[in-house]
Amino acid sequence: MLMSAMYIVLDSQFDYSVHDMPVLRRWWCLLLLENHSLNSCGKIFAHWTEECKQLIAGKHTPVFRLKRKAEQQDIEETMTQTASDVRRMCMAESMQFCVYQTSDNTGERLLYPEVKLIKWVQCKTCRGWLHLDCAGMEMEPFDCGCEDSIEHPRIKDAVDSGGIHAVFSKTQIKTLHDDLLSGKLRSNRMFLWRNPATSLRLKQHLKIKTLSWSEQRMYELLRFIEEATNIAKKIKTGNIHLLDFVLDVMLPELLIKALKEHGISRFRAELMMACGNVF
Ligand SMILES: [Zn+2]
Ligand SMILES: [Zn+2]
Ligand SMILES: [Zn+2]
Known part of the structure; x- marks a missing residue:
């Protein structure tokens, strides 16, 4: 209906027929899922996700599992506390990037289970909610980056033209x-590094997979991290566990931090890392 209306208004030739309707309907549903709030759960099917690509290829059936939320009973300090807010879900949760990720099976919180007081922020654009730690920034009004309106340089390009020093500093590291x-910064990766048995699957999910850097660049950055943190010495004394810390915690957290300095939320940075389009 809407399609036809649009074609008539724009005075263009109809270039689709009744046979295209199933495809059009599917496309339309995807648009609705992506753009309508649904507490932003629809974002799981947004065009940039693997899930959506699979869905369009017809290899994947969308399944919606609503979780029992242990979190909901917690005392939550919120910016606007209303009855309906208690049902909110962190947008990072469905993509498994939440700092307070819960278990798919039990609904219990896996990460930082002892933390009771969690702040939330709401995106002014999509109205979706994020834990403040998942947003990674206290900004009013907050924008999760759903519009992708923030101009950001590809970190790889910046590093290629100016060197590691152009993007990262030792003080920052x-x-x-x-x-x-110290725990001042809560990180899903840090928690899992300290408590790897919590969820090996989640630990694996959070590893960096797409970094299109040359080996040379990568080596430089790792050396840079080692020098800034004095970790090299400890690794040499046989604390191999620390190698893991550099690769699985420091490296991704550093990339998130670099993006944050461009006004990009932690959640958005996670999505960007997942599809590797900035690195
Ligand atoms: Zn979260
Ligand atoms: Zn948003
Ligand atoms: Zn972008």
């Missing part, structure tokens, strides 16, 4: 390292 160790 040292601060990140200290904040992760």
